Amino acid sequence: MPKTKVSYPWGNNYFWNLLKRFVFTPYFSCRKFYNLMLGSAQNFLLPERAFARPVKMIIEPSGRCNLNCPLCPTGRRLDGRKETNLGLDIFKKAVDPLIPYLYEVYLYNWGEPLLNPRLFEMVRYCSQRRIRTVVSTNLTLFENRMMNPLMESGLDTLIVSLDGVSAGSYLQYRRRGDFEKVIGNLKSIAHERARLGARRPRLIWQFIVFGHNESEIPQAIAMAKQLGIDEIKFIAPFARMDTLAYSAADMKREELDDYLPRDQRYHLYLSNKKAPRKAVPCPFLWNQIAIRTDGGVAPCCGSYHKDDDFGSLSNSDIMAVWNNEKYQQARKTLRTGGWFKSHTICDQCIINDPYK
Numbered sequence: 376m377p378k379t380k381v382s383y384p385w386g387n388n389y390f391w392n393l394l395k396r397f398v399f400t401p402y403f404s405c406r407k408f409y410n411l412m413l414g415s416a417q418n419f420l421l422p423e424r425a426f427a428r429p430v431k432m433i434i435e436p437s438g439r440c441n442l443n444c445p446l447c448p449t450g451r452r453l454d455g456r457k458e459t460n461l462g463l464d465i466f467k468k469a470v471d472p473l474i475p476y477l478y479e480v481y482l483y484n485w486g487e488p489l490l491n492p493r494l495f496e497m498v499r500y501c502s503q504r505r506i507r508t509v510v511s512t513n514l515t516l517f518e519n520r521m522m523n524p525l526m527e528s529g530l531d532t533l534i535v536s537l538d539g540v541s542a543g544s545y546l547q548y549r550r551r552g553d554f555e556k557v558i559g560n561l562k563s564i565a566h567e568r569a570r571l572g573a574r575r576p577r578l579i580w581q582f583i584v585f586g587h588n589e590s591e592i593p594q595a596i597a598m599a600k601q602l603g604i605d606e607i608k609f610i611a612p613f614a615r616m617d618t619l620a621y622s623a624a625d626m627k628r629e630e631l632d633d634y635l636p637r638d639q640r641y642h643l644y645l646s647n648k649k650a651p652r653k654a655v656p657c658p659f660l661w662n663q664i665a666i667r668t669d670g671g672v673a674p675c676c677g678s679y680h681k682d683d684d685f686g687s688l689s690n691s692d693i694m695a696v697w698n699n700e701k702y703q704q705a706r707k708t709l710r711t712g713g714w715f716k717s718h719t720i721c722d723q724c725i726i727n728d729p730y731k
């Protein structure tokens with residue numbers, strides 16, 4: 376049985392995590408590493424035209440979800456874009472040109488990935504090309520028939536959203552979820568992995584800490600150990616994710632008030648005013664790219680609305696979008712510390728200026 380790691384929003388060893396992701400990893404290649412180094416140089420030089428390619432892609436298998444989580448724009452059925460599944464054609468159009476450079480593909484963003492019947496085909500496509508894959512799911516839709524495709528896909532990491540140790544607390548946020556089913560599915564996957572003697576997928580239990588479940592943290596740790604989970608990760612709640620990427624602390628407080636835990640270390644938005652200005656602005660515009668189910672290209676996972684896309688794979692290819700006018704203008708915004716307005720989502724992003 377694996378030793379269960381317990382992680383909190385504080386206490387992350389940032390540099391060790393970077394080494395594990397990009398150096399001491401089976402997904403390493405000299406070409407990827409050279410591109411990564413170029414990308415790191417860009418984070419200081421902040422050129423408008425990127426000369427390195429993305430090392431990470433976030434690609435959304437489904438823009439739909441079966442749950443109604445109240446702080447999530449998909450769960451609230453907000454009008455972001457048409458609810459569809461990603462097709463293999465768009466998937467390959469996004470991934471293929473970047474195969475030699477990508478360290479990791481995250482197959483999730485604003486929806487439930489298991490709603491896409493071709494999910495594990497996409498995972499396998501990446502892992503066969505030596506790209507690390509991560510899927511995050513509510514695990515309510517997992518069925519036994521998916522076990523073999525999952526195990527054979529080469530998936531590196533499976534993150535499971537489970538915010539509680541009882542149906543009562545779980546359902547306060549994961550509305551329409553099924554606590555027993557998620558626990559049952561976690562058990563089956565951990566059991567099957569042990570039966571096969573496999574190390575992958577690495578299982579991460581993601582627990583968003585709210586007021587109604589913070590007292591369950593010790594029980595959750597004990598349960599994770601019992602279930603054979605590799606890591607249990609306690610994270611802070613976000614609010615108004617649909618409005619602006621990583622935006623404005625205080626505006627969001629009101630919506631979060633019903634949910635915030637007493638432990639202020641999980642209050643993302645309280646500490647922002649005291650946060651130091653970052654020496655290096657948001658790196659995403661130079662090292663990662665996000666693809667939506669309809670082929671829309673967004674600058675990061677925090678962008679939800681179609682109007683905020685930087686381009687589309689339906690009428691362009693990915694490298695053309697990567698250095699198109701919107702990208703270059705947004706990079707200029709970051710380079711000028713917000714003085715230049717690009718009229719993109721990046722203009723208002725808290726990541727660049729916590730005092731906004």
Ligand code: SF4
Pocket residue numbers: 440441442443444447448449450451485486487513536549
């Ligand atoms: S399970 Fe995830 S995608 Fe679905 S409504 Fe909840 S937070 Fe949103």
Ligand code: SF4
Pocket residue numbers: 620621657658659660674675676677678720721724725726727
């Ligand atoms: S500046 Fe904000 S919106 Fe723009 S890419 Fe970075 S995190 Fe995303």
